[in-house]
Amino acid sequence: MFVKIQNIKKTFVGQPVLHDVSFQLEQHATLSILGKSGCGKTTLLKIIAGLLHPDEGSVVINDIKVNEIIANKRDIVYIYQEPLLFPHLNVFENIAFGLRLRKLDNNIIDRLVIEMINELGLKGHEKKIPTQLSGGQKQRVSFGRAIIVKPKLLLLDEPFGNLDVETRTSMQLLFKQISEIFGITSLIVTHDLKEAILMGDKFGFMEDGFLKIYSNKTDFIQDNNTGVQKEIEFWKNL
Amino acid sequence: MKTIKGGFLGLLFGMLIFPILFMLMLAFSLTWRYPQLIPESFSLHTFLNIFSSGSNILGGLINSLLIAIVVTLVAVPLAFYISKQVAANSKRKYLILCAYLPFTLSPVIYAACLNYYFVLAGLNGTIFGVILAQLIIVFPYNIILFITHWNTQINSYSDLTATLGGNRIQTYFKVLIPLSKTILLIAFFQSFLISWFEFGLTNFIGIGQVNTLTIRVYQYINEANVQLAALSSLILILPPLFMLWLNKRIMFHQI
Numbered sequence: 467m468f469v470k471i472q473n474i475k476k477t478f479v480g481q482p483v484l485h486d487v488s489f490q491l492e493q494h495a496t497l498s499i500l501g502k503s504g505c506g507k508t509t510l511l512k513i514i515a516g517l518l519h520p521d522e523g524s525v526v527i528n529d530i531k532v533n534e535i536i537a538n539k540r541d542i543v544y545i546y547q548e549p550l551l552f553p554h555l556n557v558f559e560n561i562a563f564g565l566r567l568r569k570l571d572n573n574i575i576d577r578l579v580i581e582m583i584n585e586l587g588l589k590g591h592e593k594k595i596p597t598q599l600s601g602g603q604k605q606r607v608s609f610g611r612a613i614i615v616k617p618k619l620l621l622l623d624e625p626f627g628n629l630d631v632e633t634r635t636s637m638q639l640l641f642k643q644i645s646e647i648f649g650i651t652s653l654i655v656t657h658d659l660k661e662a663i664l665m666g667d668k669f670g671f672m673e674d675g676f677l678k679i680y681s682n683k684t685d686f687i688q689d690n691n692t693g694v695q696k697e698i699e700f701w702k703n704l
Numbered sequence: 705m706k707t708i709k710g711g712f713l714g715l716l717f718g719m720l721i722f723p724i725l726f727m728l729m730l731a732f733s734l735t736w737r738y739p740q741l742i743p744e745s746f747s748l749h750t751f752l753n754i755f756s757s758g759s760n761i762l763g764g765l766i767n768s769l770l771i772a773i774v775v776t777l778v779a780v781p782l783a784f785y786i787s788k789q790v791a792a793n794s795k796r797k798y799l800i801l802c803a804y805l806p807f808t809l810s811p812v813i814y815a816a817c818l819n820y821y822f823v824l825a826g827l828n829g830t831i832f833g834v835i836l837a838q839l840i841i842v843f844p845y846n847i848i849l850f851i852t853h854w855n856t857q858i859n860s861y862s863d864l865t866a867t868l869g870g871n872r873i874q875t876y877f878k879v880l881i882p883l884s885k886t887i888l889l890i891a892f893f894q895s896f897l898i899s900w901f902e903f904g905l906t907n908f909i910g911i912g913q914v915n916t917l918t919i920r921v922y923q924y925i926n927e928a929n930v931q932l933a934a935l936s937s938l939i940l941i942l943p944p945l946f947m948l949w950l951n952k953r954i955m956f957h958q959i
Contacts, residue, residue, distance in 0.1 A: 517863050537866040544867040546860055554882040564868040567878070615868060 468493035468651055469619060474523035476509055476675075483509050487523070487677045489670060491653065496645060498666025499655045499677065500692060506675040507655035511621045514653070515544040527618050543617040547624040549608035551596035558583070558592040560607050564615035582610045585644060602633040609641060613648050620645075620652040626661060638664050659697055663687075724941070730934035750931045754939075761936050764920040769943075771831065771906075771916060772899040775838045780891045783846030784884070785876075790847065791854035800851060803844035811841050812904040822909055829913035837909040838902055842895045849894070853887050889954060893947050900943060 467490035476484040483506045491497045501507045512518040514525050516537035525532050532540050543564075551560050559566075561582055565575045583589055586606045596604060605625065612620055625641075626634040638661060645652060654665050655672075662669065669686035670679045680686040687694045730736070731750055733743030754761045790799045806814045815837055819828070827833030861883060865875045881888065903918045910919070917940050924933035 512863075515863075515867050517866070537863070538869050538871055540867070541869075542867060544864065546864065548857075548860070550857075550860055550864050552861070552879060552882070554885075563878075567865075567869045567874055611868070621867075 467491065468528055469653075470524075470526035471510075471514065472524045472526065474510065474513055474525070475521045476506075476513060476518070477521055478509075483675050484513075484520075485675045487675070489677060489679045491651065491668060493651050494645075494649045495667040496650075496652045496654060496665055497668045497670060497679075498662040499653065499670040499672050500657070500659060500662040501655065501672030502657055505672045507672055508623055510672075510677070511544060511623050511653065511655060514619070515542050515621055516540045517544065541615075541618040542621060543612040543615065543619075544621045545608060545612050545623065545625050547627045549596075549601075549604035551599075551604055551607055551611075553596050555595075556592065557588060557594050557596075557599070557607055560596070561610040561614055563611055568615070578614055582614050585647065586610045586640070600633075601629050602637055605629065605637055606640065609644060613644060613650060616648065618651065620650050622652060622654040624656050624658075625654070626658075627656075634661070641665070659693055663694075724938070727934040727938050730930055731938055733931065750935050753932075754935070760915065760920055761917070761932065761939065764915045764917040764936065765939055767831065767915060768900060768917040768940075771835055771838065771914075772896050772943075774835050775842050775899040776892055776895040778835075779839055779842040779846050779895050780888065783843055783850055783891070784888065787847045787850035788854050788880075791851055792859075796851075800848070803847040803851075806841050806844055811902075812908060814840065815905045815908045819908065828909060829911045831914055834906050834910050834914045834916075837905050838899050841902075841905065842898055845898065846891050846895060849891055850887065853884060858883060889951065893951055896947065897944055901940075 469489075469491040471487060471489050474484050474487040475482070487506075487510055489497065499507060499510075509518060513520045516532070516535065520533070527540070527542070532542075552563065555563065558579055562575050562579045565578060583592060586609065588603065588606055588610070591599065591603065596607075599607065608625075622641075626637050629637060642665065644650070654662075656662050656665070663683070663686075666683075668679070669683060670677055671686070671689065671692050672678075673691065678689075678691075680689065686692055690696075729743055732746045732748065734745040734747040734749070736743035754765075790796050790803075793799060809817070818837070818840070822828050822833055822837070825833075827836060858880070861879055862875055865879045870878065901918060902916075903922065906914065906916055907919055910916070917936055921933055921936045921940060924930075924936060
């Protein structure tokens with residue numbers, strides 16, 4: 467397996483946040499983890515990204531234990547709910563940011579960024595600064611900036627949470643499409659049931675720091691804890 | 705309504721401009737006797753005296769500039785970096801309390817408390833001693849100024865840069881400093897002005913051997929040398945006025 471998360475435990479000021487969290491994920495696949503706010507989803511992502519240290523357990527990427535590798539050397543990009551575009555850079559430079567950090571040749575950067583801008587449907591917006599973009603466009607730039615550096619693993623922390631329903635749906639589809647094109651391995655955490663089902667190839671449910679992984683979509687849907695059955699009942703009885 | 709507003713603005717303008725005009729006339733007057741409203745004759749003699757060898761004003765100006773620039777260039781970047789560490793520290797409440805200490809005691813009393821150590825280290829009466837003493841005030845001031853700047857969002861930017869592959873130096877120079885441009889400008893201006901106008905602490909640690917422009921102004925007033933007092937006061941307010949103008953230009957440019 468490409469990603470192996472083994473027995474991760476984390477406690478904050480005596481309060482356990484993650485209990486023995488383990489899962490595995492193959493390359494180029496997306497794991498959707500559904501969970502309410504405060505269930506430990508963000509903590510798990512930050513531990514995998516190297517932004518927090520686990521009390522116990524290991525993070526293994528491509529058979530390499532990365533626990534002791536600092537965040538900027540892990541090749542794992544974390545996407546926040548907010549697009550967090552750099553306000554002092556335009557669209558082009560925001561997308562080129564990770565490539566510039568790697569000190570790539572300017573011609574290569576130009577070519578890759580233009581390709582990415584075209585894939586994201588942002589042609590004509592290159593020179594715009596973040597305040598001139600809509601919410602959906604900002605999130606596209608944020609994806610582009612993350613994907614262009616070809617991370618081993620992409621972590622998405624409720625990335626569509628701030629978007630309206632219509633934009634959210636189009637962004638979810640765009641992300642699926644881009645993930646396939648660039649062969650991205652990703653882990654998305656969300657509290658949105660529909661989003662979890664739409665985005666994932668594999669599924670998990672997190673509650674009070676415990677993570678349950680399902681072998682397939684049907685098991686995830688049929689588990690009463692996930693809330694899918696309640697949702698189906700609601701729409702049936704409407 | 706327009707007349708009241710105009711009158712108020714006129715009054716405000718007069719209050720700001722009149723002292724400067726008055727000092728200008730005083731500095732360049734040759735004779736100004738009561739009850740004349742304006743000097744009877746003007747001369748550049750006092751002004752040209754600045755550039756004469758051994759001029760106290762020029763020496764004071766150079767010392768003031770040197771001290772203010774060094775204090776600002778040391779205190780602001782250092783406080784910018786340290787405040788980030790303080791904000792992330794679990795004992796930040798106590799550390800922030802320490803930063804307030806020089807202000808709760810008053811800088812001069814604080815200097816008196818530290819004087820023993822300055823004497824012991826042979827720093828009394830030296831420019832380095834004055835710079836160090838001023839840093840004791842300006843550095844914590846900047847810590848207090850920056851501490852609220854390190855909020856969740858800026859920390860998220862910092863984390864995001866790390867996951868995109870940025871090392872610590874890249875994170876500072878490519879993200880944190882550009883994002884903190886406004887507060888950094890304020891910090892630079894404020895620190896320069898605190899140091900530039902500092903009197904008590906400089907006088908205490910400088911023991912009369914480090915003559916800054918502020919100290920010169922007080923000396924000339926004590927000596928009743930009104931022309932030189934007015935001229936050195938004018939020079940004293942020039943850099944702040946220039947910085948005010950520059951600050952306004954930069955801020956408006958940013959908007």
